[in-house]
Amino acid sequence: MIRVSIEDVAAKAGVSVPTVSRVISHSSHPVSDTTRQKVLQAVAALDYRPDISAQGLRSSFTNIVALITRDISDPYFGEIARGVTETANKYGILSFVCNTGRNPENEIEYHELLWQYRVKGIILGGGGLTLDSYKKELSSQVERYRKNGNKVVALAPQGLDMDYVMIDNRAAGECITNYLIQKGHEKIAYISGPQNVYTALERLEGYRLAMGRHGLDNGDLMIAYSDNSWKGGYEAVKALLECSPEFTGICCGNDNIAMGVFRALKEHGLTVPGNVSVISIGDLPNASYADTPLTTLRVPLYELGSKAVEIIMGSDTNKYNANIIFRTALRERDSVSRLK
Amino acid sequence: MIRVSIEDVAAKAGVSVPTVSRVISHSSHPVSDTTRQKVLQAVAALDYRPDISAQGLRSSFTNIVALITRDISDPYFGEIARGVTETANKYGILSFVCNTGRNPENEIEYHELLWQYRVKGIILGGGGLTLDSYKKELSSQVERYRKNGNKVVALAPQGLDMDYVMIDNRAAGECITNYLIQKGHEKIAYISGPQNVYTALERLEGYRLAMGRHGLDNGDLMIAYSDNSWKGGYEAVKALLECSPEFTGICCGNDNIAMGVFRALKEHGLTVPGNVSVISIGDLPNASYADTPLTTLRVPLYELGSKAVEIIMGSDTNKYNANIIFRTALRERDSVSRLK
C-alpha cells in the first residue's frame, strides 16, 4: 500500500473516516481530545497526507495559484515569481508558473488550461497588451473567474476592470526624468519597452509629461523602443546614436534596458556617468553590482507578487476588487552625474 | 451552471457519460463516427474541459511536473524553468515551480507537499548538497516516487542513484582552465560556488586537474568560494585581491560570478581582458551583452529542463534510469586575452 488514504488512517486509529477528516482539516466540529490524539498518532505513523485532487474535486477549485509571465528567465519576472511562490508556500500551497514567451496566443491558451485545472487564482505578471482581440479574451477569462468566486490579479495595467497590485507607472517615468532634469540634464533620451504594452506606454507618458512640464519637449524627443531586454536596450541605443547622438542622459524603461545601454555606450567609447548619465526603473537584484552601479527607481516586485497571493487567498472573505498601489523609491548610485 | 461537467455534455449530446469520456480521452474503445461528432459538437457548444482534479483522483497521480529551484530570480534557474514550463506546455500540462531560497529544509518540505499533490514527476534544478541528513531525506523521496512509477530527475549531481540529465561538470572546469592555459596564462585563480554543492565541487575539481596536469599546481592555487551570485563573485574577488593579487586570469564557476568579478576588477582599476582575463561556465542569455562580452562555456540549461520533462512524460513506458550527459561548447568572446 503505497498511497495512504484517510480510510487507512481511520482504520489504524479505530475511528470513522469523518472523524479523521475533522481532525486533519481543523474543522470546528468538536472532537474529543483522546480521539484527536489517536488520529494524530495514526497520521504520523502512516505518514498520511490528504490527496489534493480529492479535496479539489469536492471543493470545486484547487488550492493552487498560477502566475503568468512573459519570460521566466528574465529576473524581472523572476523576482515576481519568487514573491509568488514563496508566499504561496507560506499558505501551504503550490504555484504554477506559466511562460508565454511574449506570445499573446499562448497567454490565452494558458487561461484555458488554468481553468481546466480549477486554480484558485491567477496572477498576471506582465503588462496588458493594447491588442483588442487579446483584451477581449482576457476580459472574458476574468469574468469567468469572478463568477466562480475566484480572482485574476494583475501586477501591471491591463486597460480592464479587475484586481490590481502595482506601482504608478506614469509617476515612475516622471520621477526618473525629473531626477535627470534636476541634475542639470536637458537633452534626455528615453528607451522604452514595447509599444503595445500598457506598462511601457505609461512610463513613457511620464517621461513626456516631465519633459513637457520643464519646457524640454520641442517636439523632438529622442525616443526608442525595445523589447525590455539587455539586447533590446543595446540595439535601441545603437540606433539612437546613429540619428541623434547629442543626449547627455538616458531614461530606461527598465533595468534590463539599462544594462544593454551600458554596453552600447561603452562600445562607442562613451563612459557612464562621465559622458552620459543613465537611470532606469526596476532595481533588480543585481542593479547595484552592475559595472557601474545603477541609479534606478525601486519597484517592489517581490512584494507585488506576494501581495497578489494574499489577495487570492483572502478572496473568500473579500469580494471587492483590489486596487493597491505600491510605493517606489529612488536608489541613487553611480550612473548619474550632475551637469554644470 | 458555471462549471460544465461531462454529464452536461452527455445530456446535450444525447449519449451516455462513458461515451463522452471515450471521445475526449481518445480511448481505444470504439465509438461510431456519428456519435463522436455529436459529442464533439456538444463539447464545443458548452466549452467543456475535463476537471483535472477528477482525472487525478482516478488515476492516482496528477498531470503536473514540478521543478525545484534554489532561486527562481537567478537566470540560471530561470533558463531551466523556461525549458521545463514550455516543454510541459507542449504536453498540455502545467508545472509547479518551487523555490527553496537555498534552504535545504525548505527543499524537503517541498517534497512532502509535492507528494501530497501527487505530481507526475519532480525535477531537481540545483546541485546536490553534501549534507548527510539532506541526502538521506532526498534519497527516501526518490524511492517513494520510484515505487509509485514516477520519477525524480536531477539536472546536476546529487551523489545519489537516480535519473540524471546534466553536463559533465568536471570536464567543464577542466575545459575553461585549459583554455586560459592555452592562451598563455599560468597564474589562474578560481572563484567557485558553495563548498557544499556537488556541482561547484566537480567544476573546481576540473580546474585542479587541469592546473596539476600542466604543472601549475604548486600547492598554492588561488581559490575563493562564493554563493554563485553577482554579489558573491564581487566579494570573492575583493578578498582574493587582498591576499594574492598576482593572477592574470580568473576561472569562474558560473556566469553570475563572472559579472561580479567584472565589477570588482573595475573598481580596482583593472581592465578585462587587458589586465585580467575572465572565463566562466554557463552562457546565460545576457553573457554576450555584458559590459565585456563574456567568454564562457555554454551549458544548455533550457535543453536540460526540457529533456527532464520528456523523461518524466515518458516514464510510463521507460522504467530504466536515465543518465544523459549534454555536450557543452565554448563561446569565445572578448573577456580573455592571449598572454605573451
Added chain:
DNA sequence: TTGTAGGCGTTATCAT
C-alpha cells in the same frame, strides 16, 4: 461527541 450516507467528475469494467 461520533458515525452513516451521499456526491464531487472521471474512467475502467462489465454487460448489453
Added chain:
DNA sequence: ATGATAACGCCTACAA
C-alpha cells in the same frame, strides 16, 4: 458500439 455501475479520496450534511 453503447450504456450501467462502481470506485478513486475527501468532505458536508444529517442522524444517532
